[in-house]
Amino acid sequence: MYQTNDYEGMLAETVTMQGANGDTINAYLARPLGPGPFPGIVLIHHAPGWDELYREFTFRFAHHGYVAITPNLFFRNGHGTPEDVGAKVRAEGGPDDALVIGDVDGGIRHLRSLPYVSGKVGVFGTCSGGRHGFLAGCRLTGIDASGECWGGNVVAAPEDLTPRRPVAPIDLTKDLSAPLLGIFGNDDRSPTPEQVDLHEAELKRFGKDHEFHRYDGAGHGFFYYNRPNYRAQQAIDGWEKVWAFLEAHLG
Amino acid sequence: MCTMITETAPITLGRGKSGQDWFSVSEANVSYDHPYELPLEHALNIDFVDPAGGPGRRVAVELSVAGARELVRTIEAVLARAEQRGVLEDVPLT
Numbered sequence: 406m407y408q409t410n411d412y413e414g415m416l417a418e419t420v421t422m423q424g425a426n427g428d429t430i431n432a433y434l435a436r437p438l439g440p441g442p443f444p445g446i447v448l449i450h451h452a453p454g455w456d457e458l459y460r461e462f463t464f465r466f467a468h469h470g471y472v473a474i475t476p477n478l479f480f481r482n483g484h485g486t487p488e489d490v491g492a493k494v495r496a497e498g499g500p501d502d503a504l505v506i507g508d509v510d511g512g513i514r515h516l517r518s519l520p521y522v523s524g525k526v527g528v529f530g531t532c533s534g535g536r537h538g539f540l541a542g543c544r545l546t547g548i549d550a551s552g553e554c555w556g557g558n559v560v561a562a563p564e565d566l567t568p569r570r571p572v573a574p575i576d577l578t579k580d581l582s583a584p585l586l587g588i589f590g591n592d593d594r595s596p597t598p599e600q601v602d603l604h605e606a607e608l609k610r611f612g613k614d615h616e617f618h619r620y621d622g623a624g625h626g627f628f629y630y631n632r633p634n635y636r637a638q639q640a641i642d643g644w645e646k647v648w649a650f651l652e653a654h655l656g
Numbered sequence: 657m658c659t660m661i662t663e664t665a666p667i668t669l670g671r672g673k674s675g676q677d678w679f680s681v682s683e684a685n686v687s688y689d690h691p692y693e694l695p696l697e698h699a700l701n702i703d704f705v706d707p708a709g710g711p712g713r714r715v716a717v718e719l720s721v722a723g724a725r726e727l728v729r730t731i732e733a734v735l736a737r738a739e740q741r742g743v744l745e746d747v748p749l750t
Contacts, residue, residue, distance in 0.1 A: 452658040453690055485711035488692045492703050493711040496685035499660045533658045557658060567660070595659070625697065633695050 414438035415467050422476065422515040425507020430480035432512065433460060435467035442523035444549075444655035445516035447509050448475040449530030449537045452499055454491030455479055458629065466529075469648060471655070472522050474515060476508045500533060501569040502540060509541045513548065525549045525655040527583075529647070532557070532626060535588075536574060542585060543577035550654035551583040552647060555625050557595035560603050578607040585615040586650040588643050590623030590636070618646050659698065662687035669746060672704040672715035679706050679713055691718035700724035 407413060417435035424430040433455075437443055446466055450459040455477040466473035478500055479490045494500060509528060516522050527550035530538035535556030542551035558565065561573035585608065589601050596604065601619065608615045620627065620639040627636040628643060665684040672681040681704040691699035699718045706713040719727065738744040 452660075453692065483711045488716075489711035489714060492685070492692070492701075492714060492716065493705075495660075495687055495689055495701075496662055496664060496703060496705075498662060499658065558660075570660075632697075634697055 449534035
């Protein structure tokens, strides 16, 4: 915890990076000032978009001592306000898993190329980004920690699979190579508590390093202070779990 | 949760107004998913769009489930009345 007589500085700006297929996309990067080295984290934004909330998350992670990068996963879908672009992607059936994972991988590589980033890099996402955080931990290697907040559709029936989401992430659990933090509300309907049970059971079956925190009185998206589902007490505790998990695994 | 429940209705002839501007709309993207403005977890969202005009060329509406069902009923009722009176047709202006 910083002290009130500490100096703190931060640099936050839009950058470009190489994403999936070598595509150049933009991203928002925030980092503490100074030579570091600091651990890095790729933030995976949610389906509503590369929005102000994720700008704030990026600042927040930098305030906590991380070099945080949030790739614009919707860069290829056009430009406009975050809502307009998010609505376009919504109409197209949501983000494409292969492109998202490629962009996350690109974000990890970008962080590792920076002279002020330590050897530790994690990923963190909420909602569809939480699902992608788990999926990244299964599809990629070299991730030192993965944070999954209320990722819906980790458990998915065959009839719910789409060309953009061709695999149920739970079926890839055996390939998870990163410690996993899961944050869930017990009033959520996707994932339901029963689906979270299945998710956790599969992690245990394969002996995966994980810790889940499940909150009563909270549903989907309970960290989002700008949405009706915000639950202050649960969100405060949830964030404390996030910082503790990342401290333990990223240093 | 993100439902990803969405369908697109083609609109053969349509115009939409956003702010002070009218523009052609050729699709209506209808979803049941997180709204952006309505203080509900999920809503029936309709985006009347001009795809060629980029993401910003849309007229967005977010409705409660009850409001959406009432809208469907009302649209059908108005079309039925017009059909009963014999005025239901798409007549191009020359």
